[in-house]
Amino acid sequence: MAGLISRASAITKAKVSKLLDRAEDPGETLDYSYEKQLELLQNVKRGLADVVTAKKRLQLQQAQLEQSVVKLDGQAHQAVAAGSDDLARTALERKSAIQQQLQGLDAQVQQLQAQQDKLVASQEQLQAKVEAFRSQKEVIKAQYSAAEAQVKIGEAATGIGEQMADTGLAIQRAKDKTEQMQARAGAMDELIDSGALEDVTATGDDIDRQLAALSSKTQVDDELAQIKGELGKGDDKPKELSS
């Protein structure tokens, strides 16, 4: 069984020589390859820009969840002050659920950031390689026309072909990775949009309503007591309506 490197070497060489043998004009092939690489690289750049946007949205969601934690904490305090431990418990349970989600989100955003940094670095390297390839192919083209005949192009062409193939693969892999990141960021975004995360924060409002109800109940009780007190004061014993 052939090892990995002998296999990788053999396949690459076969592909490169096939390409160069088949081409009537290697210059055209090289130009085409260059355009193709440039185009793929543009795709990688656009994909990365999308990932950055998605990441920013996730960070925004993160900030909103953090605000919810503060709000629920405040509500728990209000509920205790109003004498309702049950309501305070509900608020604290929701707070803890959001904190758990925040932890997960935080880890994912960090992971996305790390992958993004790596891809930006490799995209810059690839850009440099494609640029180097551009000037090398011009040298090969000049050599080819100077030879004026269908002479077999030499070792240098094999070298540049191999480099072209390698850069092509590197760009392809960068593109695949970018697409994976886009998909992941998109899935997280969708999860938030669909309310799987938001639901928990949205329910903070019903705690507000219950707190309001509690405080209005307190107020009603107070007023009731006051009225009872007034009536009791103004009238020591119930009046007989008829005697």
Place this chain on the structure above:
Amino acid sequence: MIVRLMHEGQYEVPDSLRDELNDADERALMALVEGNVEALNASIEEMWELVRANGDPLPANELTPGSDVIVPPSDLTLEEAEELLTGEGLIPDLPG
């Protein structure tokens, strides 16, 4: 001999390195058969380190000859390694 580290570039290394490279290559193959991606990547990384430690890099922006040996990227996935051995190889079909 000339060795290409895929996605990085070419190195001129002494021929004497061939045996060591083959040993690491065999371990990479074993790892692939076992489906152990960590061991696969570690073996490839070993080859990369051998080449970097013993070779001289060829300038990336000059015309260079074709490589005698091509070492795959060290973050190779099992699927990619599988393709390398059974399918069309890693290199996508070249335009032209």
